[in-house]
Amino acid sequence: xxxxxxxxxxxxxxxxxxxxxxxxxxxxxxxxxxxxxxxxxxxxxxxxxxxxxxxxxxxxxxxxxxxxxxxxxxxxxxxxxxxxxxxxxxxxxxxxxxxxxxxxxxxxxxxxxxxxxxxxxxxxxxxxxxxxxxxxxxxxxxxxxxxxxxxxxxxxxxxxxxxxxxxxxxxxxxxxxxxxxxxxxxxxxxxxxxxxxxxxxxxxxxxxxxxxxxxxxxxxxxxxxxxxxxxxxxxxxxxxxxxxxxxxxxxxxxxxxxxxxxxxxxxxxxxxxxxxxxxxxxxxxxxxxxxxxxxxxxxxxxxxxxxxxxxxxxxxxxxxxxxxxxxxxxxxxxxxxxxxxxxxxxxxxxxxxxxxxxxxxxxxxxxxxxxxxxxxxxxxxxxxxxxxxxxxxxxxxxxxxxxxxxxxxxxxxxxxxxxxxxxxxxxxxxxxxxxxxxxxxxxxxxxxxxxxxxxxxxxxxxxxxxx
Ligand code: SAH
Ligand code: SF4
Ligand code: F3S
Numbered sequence: 001x002x003x004x005x006x007x008x009x010x011x012x013x014x015x016x017x018x019x020x021x022x023x024x025x026x027x028x029x030x031x032x033x034x035x036x037x038x039x040x041x042x043x044x045x046x047x048x049x050x051x052x053x054x055x056x057x058x059x060x061x062x063x064x065x066x067x068x069x070x071x072x073x074x075x076x077x078x079x080x081x082x083x084x085x086x087x088x089x090x091x092x093x094x095x096x097x098x099x100x101x102x103x104x105x106x107x108x109x110x111x112x113x114x115x116x117x118x119x120x121x122x123x124x125x126x127x128x129x130x131x132x133x134x135x136x137x138x139x140x141x142x143x144x145x146x147x148x149x150x151x152x153x154x155x156x157x158x159x160x161x162x163x164x165x166x167x168x169x170x171x172x173x174x175x176x177x178x179x180x181x182x183x184x185x186x187x188x189x190x191x192x193x194x195x196x197x198x199x200x201x202x203x204x205x206x207x208x209x210x211x212x213x214x215x216x217x218x219x220x221x222x223x224x225x226x227x228x229x230x231x232x233x234x235x236x237x238x239x240x241x242x243x244x245x246x247x248x249x250x251x252x253x254x255x256x257x258x259x260x261x262x263x264x265x266x267x268x269x270x271x272x273x274x275x276x277x278x279x280x281x282x283x284x285x286x287x288x289x290x291x292x293x294x295x296x297x298x299x300x301x302x303x304x305x306x307x308x309x310x311x312x313x314x315x316x317x318x319x320x321x322x323x324x325x326x327x328x329x330x331x332x333x334x335x336x337x338x339x340x341x342x343x344x345x346x347x348x349x350x351x352x353x354x355x356x357x358x359x360x361x362x363x364x365x366x367x368x369x370x371x372x373x374x375x376x377x378x379x380x381x382x383x384x385x386x387x388x389x390x391x392x393x394x395x396x397x398x399x400x401x402x403x404x405x406x407x408x409x410x411x412x413x414x415x416x417x418x419x420x421x422x423x424x425x426x427x428x429x430x431x432x433x434x435x436x437x438x439x440x441x442x443x444x445x446x447x448x449x450x451x452x453x454x455x456x457x458x459x460x461x462x463x464x465x466x467x
Pocket of ligand 1: 082195196197198232233234268269270295297335336337366367368370371
């Protein structure tokens with residue numbers, strides 16, 4: 001049976017607001033100002049969700065804290081992308097028995113992508129009795145009611161029903177950063193890359209209405225944010241489900257034309273749908289950062305096919321070449337998987353060749369991790385772990401050399417950066433392409449765009465002088 005996206009109605013959201021008020025009342029009657037700790041694992045999608053969880057908690061009277069110790073509610077927003085991520089969460093959840101013993105009124109919730117897997121929520125139900133509530137990403141908007149139920153009945157709640165996914169607008173949000181704002185443009189993924197759990201745990205692709213996205217962007221610009229990142233697992237599919245004739249490039253062009261002093265980024269883009277129009281749009285608008293995160297996963301066509309990526313390395317390179325022909329300064333980053341089931345030494349070398357050919361500014365490198373329920377998890381995988389580790393090390397070594405060479409080529413150039421913090425006697429800032437730059441300057445520059453001339457570099461950062 002085909003499942004449909006649920007649009008959460010205003011009445012349902014009003015019910016959540018009412019639950020927030022009741023939670024506030026619950027604590028006020030006891031004369032307690034409750035505190036909450038929200039811990040986030042995984043990607044920007046989860047970061048953005050956590051900002052909404054904090055928003056709902058703040059609306060329920062909670063102050064935020066940065067430790068489990070003494071928190072009245074703990075929310076762990078989990079990630080299922082690789083086994084290692086899941087093991088970390090289980091380890092940390094186990095340790096919470098002790099913090100709860102020291103603070104018996106503590107309530108513990110688990111949410112996020114791991115909870116979209118029935119086997120995981122069952123394990124929590126049976127083996128982690130100190131966990132009070134579990135909800136999958138589809139049920140995030142219901143969190144106030146779930147919390148209220150746990151507080152008032154003391155019973156455990158599990159909101160994990162499998163759905164195609166929902167869209168809920170106007171959930172309160174408490175952003176974690178004063179300068180950089182995440183704005184989701186769509187949720188879910190339809191691609192079913194054979195190794196990936198995301199489509200199973202985040203449901204089908206669903207786009208927000210363009211006017212809701214523009215409204216949120218205007219709000220963050222008015223609030224003084226200097227950087228907006230438009231988020232989605234596959235932003236190039238934006239709008240296909242809306243039937244309005246608006247694609248992601250059109251949407252970005254609209255945001256890039258908003259008034260104000262800000263810059264615009266986006267992630268992530270799937271090479272099979274990344275259009276020339278998108279590159280043209282990036283080139284056209286000064287507010288769009290000249291940076292593209294374009295995951296390639298493997299440089300070998302047989303492996304790409306088994307991964308169900310639906311492009312060839314030649315098509316990928318054609319896109320990169322087009323982007324660079326328009327914008328020679330384009331910063332390119334990517335994701336790559338080593339040790340996919342059945343990957344041979346020669347196939348792995350195709351990956352190294354692609355990296356040499358593209359010369360990425362930075363790479364996120366992963367060793368294949370089998371995820372239960374995905375096709376790749378049951379594929380034959382004869383390559384020993386030690387061999388995969390060796391391939392991984394070769395890949396990292398190659399990328400480190402390229403990154404360092406790229407860094408060195410910045411010396412003598414002047415770049416515009418957004419000053420975002422202080423580390424000891426230096427200010428820290430990011431270039432358009434997301435590179436870390438350190439330089440001397442006063443705190444008055446925090447939150448401003450300034451020009452810096454690069455004088456030196458390390459493998460990880462650039463060193464500069466204020467213009
Ligand atoms: N939607 C994004 C990627 C999200 S997951 C995209 O398609 O580009 C981020 C990265 O994690 C992926 O690009 C991939 O490189 C890696 N990844 C996903 N599943 C994995 C698995 N089972 N094992 C190892 N790495 C994985
Ligand atoms: Fe996973 Fe592929 Fe979707 Fe990215 S595009 S989230 S890798 S299934
Ligand atoms: Fe992890 Fe979910 Fe993101 S699985 S990488 S948090 S979409």
